[in-house]
Amino acid sequence: LLINIETSSKTYPVFIGENSLQALTDHLENADYTKILIITDFTVGRLHLDELRTCLSRIMDYCIFKVPASEQAKQFSVYEEALTFALENDLDRKSCIIAFGGGAVGDLAGFVAATFMRGIRFIQVPTTILAHDSAVGGKTGINHPLGKNMVGAFHQPEGVYYFTDLLETLPLSEIRSGFAEVVKHAFIADQEFLDFLMESITDLTKISRTDLNYILKKGIEIKANIVHQDERENGLRAVLNLGHTLGHALETNAGYGTVTHGEAIMTGLVYALYLSEAETDLVMDIHRFEQWLVTLGYRLEIPAQFDFDKAITSMKRDKKSFANKPRFILLEEIGKPVVKEIGEEQLRSTYEKFIIATQ
Numbered sequence: 066l067l068i069n070i071e072t073s074s075k076t077y078p079v080f081i082g083e084n085s086l087q088a089l090t091d092h093l094e095n096a097d098y099t100k101i102l103i104i105t106d107f108t109v110g111r112l113h114l115d116e117l118r119t120c121l122s123r124i125m126d127y128c129i130f131k132v133p134a135s136e137q138a139k140q141f142s143v144y145e146e147a148l149t150f151a152l153e154n155d156l157d158r159k160s161c162i163i164a165f166g167g168g169a170v171g172d173l174a175g176f177v178a179a180t181f182m183r184g185i186r187f188i189q190v191p192t193t194i195l196a197h198d199s200a201v202g203g204k205t206g207i208n209h210p211l212g213k214n215m216v217g218a219f220h221q222p223e224g225v226y227y228f229t230d231l232l233e234t235l236p237l238s239e240i241r242s243g244f245a246e247v248v249k250h251a252f253i254a255d256q257e258f259l260d261f262l263m264e265s266i267t268d269l270t271k272i273s274r275t276d277l278n279y280i281l282k283k284g285i286e287i288k289a290n291i292v293h294q295d296e297r298e299n300g301l302r303a304v305l306n307l308g309h310t311l312g313h314a315l316e317t318n319a320g321y322g323t324v325t326h327g328e329a330i331m332t333g334l335v336y337a338l339y340l341s342e343a344e345t346d347l348v349m350d351i352h353r354f355e356q357w358l359v360t361l362g363y364r365l366e367i368p369a370q371f372d373f374d375k376a377i378t379s380m381k382r383d384k385k386s387f388a389n390k391p392r393f394i395l396l397e398e399i400g401k402p403v404v405k406e407i408g409e410e411q412l413r414s415t416y417e418k419f420i421i422a423t424q
């Protein structure tokens with residue numbers, strides 16, 4: 066499967082499934098890279114590095130930098146170490162970085178590429194379902210102790226090569242995390258795709274290869290289409306944050322790592338559906354949707370220690386909010402997102418409703 070991503074700064078291919086390895090080999094053979102730096106995390110490195118190595122070793126000079134898994138990868142100290150490693154290994158302006166891992170590795174490696182010698186090229190080789198979202202669109206970055214993704218740059222990759230075989234080792238919680246973003250993409254743009262998902266996916270441990278490739282392709286197409294229209298998030302691109310306003314608050318409040326990004330976002334998405342019901346004309350059987358989510362193993366109930374007052378404060382500080390008013394992505398209908406400022410009273414009363422419905 067092949068998709069072309071068009072942005073104002075660059076057009077690049079996304080390969081999904083069987084031909085990806087060959088496509089990457091072809092790309093590397095034909096490119097003028099002086100050297101390759103692979104950035105991966107210890108987990109992905111241990112499980113899958115050999116596959117990438119065999120494809121690279123025949124072609125060119127490369128070195129490997131391994132980072133801690135998950136959010137630990139997106140620390141300043143790791144970023145600095147990666148730059149040091151790149152300098153020590155004589156990367157130059159014609160070198161290329163391969164991000165080999167999930168979204169965290171992709172965000173870090175992309176940011177290293179964006180900033181090393183004012184920017185060198187990079188390639189995404191995603192190994193999680195979630196990375197269908199993060200590998201496309203050109204946002205790269207790391208975390209600041211005061212906030213996630215607070216330091217970053219726009220930097221589009223040369224290509225995305227999705228070897229879906231590598232996803233077989235993903236733990237279920239990570240499958241759930243990535244699948245949540247797929248569902249989000251369906252809600253934003255495509256009722257039929259959502260219907261397909263709800264009908265054909267009933268067990269996340271048993272998604273067929275064909276379905277998986279199709280799902281990733283659809284998700285990427287929806288994201289790419291939005292990024293194409295608004296690469297730098299001046300407007301439309303904000304709709305990709307459906308579910309993320311409360312989701313981020315949940316993630317922060319629960320402490321990174323206790324709940325995966327996507328699982329938090331799924332809860333946020335359901336809350337956004339309740340808000341939509343109250344604020345727009347959305348007509349939808351939310352209950353049926355919730356039941357499907359429960360079948361898939363999502364836990365929608367909010368942890369008892371979650372402090373909604375604190376959440377309101379952090380939602381006001383969300384990058385999407387202005388003038389201290391939380392802004393939410395809501396749906397007028399499935400496939401029709403709108404951005405709306407929501408008053409505190411509405412947030413609270415809908416939260417009550419949401420809690421009652423999901424406990």
Ligand code: NAD
Nearest residue numbers: 108134135167168169170192193195196199204231234235
């Ligand atoms: P991740 O890279 O942390 O991967 C999740 C976990 O799965 C890690 O522990 C990793 O080691 C493990 N893993 C990865 N591939 C595996 C495999 N094939 N088999 C077994 N284990 C594997 O993160 P993620 O969930 O892919 O992405 C989350 C990150 O993406 C967050 O930091 C988020 O901010 C970022 N993100 C960025 C964008 C963007 O547009 N740039 C969009 C969405 C999310």
Ligand code: ZN
Nearest residue numbers: 246309326330
């Ligand atoms: Zn997300």
